[in-house]
Amino acid sequence: MRWTHGLISSTVVLVGYVIGGCSNLADDCANTSSCSSGGATSNAGSSGSAGESGTSGNDSGGSDTGGEGGSTTAGSSSGTSGDAGATGLGGEGGSASQPCDGACADPTPVCKEASDTCVECLAPGDCAAGEETLCDTTSNTCVECLAPADCDTAGASRCAGGACVECEDSNDCAHIAGKGVCDGGECVQCTTADETGCAGKSCNPATNSCTDSNVGSVGTCKPCVADSECTGGNVADPTSRCVPMEFNATPRQGGFCLRRVAKTCSKPFQIPISASSLSGAPSESYCGIDQENVRCEAVLDLDMECSTGADTLARGAQLSAAQRAAESAKRGLWASCEQPESQPQPQPQPPGPVTGEEAKQRARADIAGRAFIRLTTTTFSSSESRLHLCPDGSFVEYVETYSDFGGSTYGTYRGRWEILSAEYRSAADASARVRRANEDGSEGFLEIVARGGQVTVNGSVVTVQASGACG
Numbered sequence: 001m002r003w004t005h006g007l008i009s010s011t012v013v014l015v016g017y018v019i020g021g022c023s024n025l026a027d028d029c030a031n032t033s034s035c036s037s038g039g040a041t042s043n044a045g046s047s048g049s050a051g052e053s054g055t056s057g058n059d060s061g062g063s064d065t066g067g068e069g070g071s072t073t074a075g076s077s078s079g080t081s082g083d084a085g086a087t088g089l090g091g092e093g094g095s096a097s098q099p100c101d102g103a104c105a106d107p108t109p110v111c112k113e114a115s116d117t118c119v120e121c122l123a124p125g126d127c128a129a130g131e132e133t134l135c136d137t138t139s140n141t142c143v144e145c146l147a148p149a150d151c152d153t154a155g156a157s158r159c160a161g162g163a164c165v166e167c168e169d170s171n172d173c174a175h176i177a178g179k180g181v182c183d184g185g186e187c188v189q190c191t192t193a194d195e196t197g198c199a200g201k202s203c204n205p206a207t208n209s210c211t212d213s214n215v216g217s218v219g220t221c222k223p224c225v226a227d228s229e230c231t232g233g234n235v236a237d238p239t240s241r242c243v244p245m246e247f248n249a250t251p252r253q254g255g256f257c258l259r260r261v262a263k264t265c266s267k268p269f270q271i272p273i274s275a276s277s278l279s280g281a282p283s284e285s286y287c288g289i290d291q292e293n294v295r296c297e298a299v300l301d302l303d304m305e306c307s308t309g310a311d312t313l314a315r316g317a318q319l320s321a322a323q324r325a326a327e328s329a330k331r332g333l334w335a336s337c338e339q340p341e342s343q344p345q346p347q348p349q350p351p352g353p354v355t356g357e358e359a360k361q362r363a364r365a366d367i368a369g370r371a372f373i374r375l376t377t378t379t380f381s382s383s384e385s386r387l388h389l390c391p392d393g394s395f396v397e398y399v400e401t402y403s404d405f406g407g408s409t410y411g412t413y414r415g416r417w418e419i420l421s422a423e424y425r426s427a428a429d430a431s432a433r434v435r436r437a438n439e440d441g442s443e444g445f446l447e448i449v450a451r452g453g454q455v456t457v458n459g460s461v462v463t464v465q466a467s468g469a470c471g
Helices: 002-032 296-303 316-329 332-336 356-367
Strands: 110-112 117-119 134-136 141-143 158-160 163-165 181-183 186-188 201-204 209-214 240-243 255-259 271-275 284-288 370-377 381-389 394-403 408-426 429-438 443-451 454-457 460-466
Touching: 255 284, 296 394, 356 408, 356 429, 370 454
Parallel strands: none
Antiparallel strands: 110 117, 134 141, 158 163, 181 186, 201 209, 240 255, 271 284, 370 381, 370 460, 381 394, 394 408, 408 429, 429 443, 443 454, 454 460
C-alpha cells in the first residue's frame, strides 16, 4: 500500500515538473525575442492529467484513514484543467479478539486467560468424565486424587502423583475402615505379625481376618488356623504352633496345635512330625501321633476317660496293678478309674418280651450315637477299643495298644453296621445282635446285652457313653 502511494506521489511531482518546465520556456522566448512572429494564436496548452485515485487503507483493528486524493495541476496558457483524483476508500474495521484465539480443544479444552494457554481444567467441574474427576489447580490437570481420603479402596489407598496406588505401609491404610494394616500392597484387617486390630483374638493368615479364638487358648492336638491360637503360641519363642496334619495319607482340613520337639514331648504325643506352621514358621519337628492310624480326636477322647488325666493306661506299674484288680474284680482296668456318673440304659418299656421288627427299631434307637469302650489287659500290655455306632449306619473303631516295654500302636477301622435281631425281655433286660461290615470286605458280629445296669459286648463289660466321633 505504501509502495503504491509513493508511486502516485512521484507521478504527480513529475507531471508538475513538466508543466512547470513548459511555462518557463515561454517566458524565456519573450525575454529573448525568439518567440514566433505574427498574430498567430498560440496553441492551447495540453490538459493536465487527472490525479490517480487513492487506495484504501490496510485492514486492522479499528478504522483506517482513507487514501489521499490525487493532486491536480492546471495546464499552461489556455489548456483545460486536469480532473481531480478520486478519493481513496476507507479501510474495514477490525473484529474483537477471543481468549487463546478460540483454539482450545481436547485434551486441553479450557483457556487459562492469565497466561493465554489451553489447559485441562481450572475447577473440578471441568473434569466430570472418567476416574480423574478432581482438578489440580496448581498444574491445571484432571487427577484421581488430591489427598489420601480420596483413595477409599483397600487395594489402592495411597495418593501418589494424582493417582490412587497400592499402600506402602500401614499409615496408608489409616482411613480404610476395618483394614488398618498394609500387607503386600493391600490394606487388610490383620496379619500374623500385627494382630492389634483383633482385640485379643488371633489372625487367620489364610484370610488376613480376625478369628473368634483368643490368643493362646487352644490346647494340644485341637483344631486351629493360626499359631497364636495355640497355648504358648503367642510368644516370641512359642512352645506350640498350628501345623497341618493328615490321616491315612489324606491331608486334613486346617491345622492342629502341636508342641515343638525343641520344647520336649510327652506321651502320647511322641511321634515326630515335620511341617511348616500355618502362620509361616519354617519347617521343624513337632510332637505328633501316628497319622497313618489315628486322629487327634481319638487321642483326646482316650485321655479324657480317667479323671486323673495322667496317662494311666501308658504306665507299666499302673497296668500291672490294674491287671491284678481286674483279675479279682472282673472289671478290668476301669476299676482304677472314676466311673461315669450315669450310664445310658434302654428306655423303660411295658413288661413282657418284645421281638421282631419292633424290638429291632427300639434297639437301634438305644444304640445309635453311642460309643462302646472296652479294655483288654495281658501280663505286659493293655489295649483299648472305642467303637462308635453312628446314627447314619456307619461306624468307626479306634484301637490303641500300650506295652510295658514302651511304645504304643494305633488302629482305626471303619464300615457299616446293622441290627440283625433284638429282644426286650423286660425294662432292664434286653439284647441285640449287630453285624459290622468292615471297609476291607470282612465282617464281624456283636452280641450286645444290657442287663441289671451293666452292658456287655461279646461277654466283656463295656462303658457306654455318647459318641463324639459321629458327625
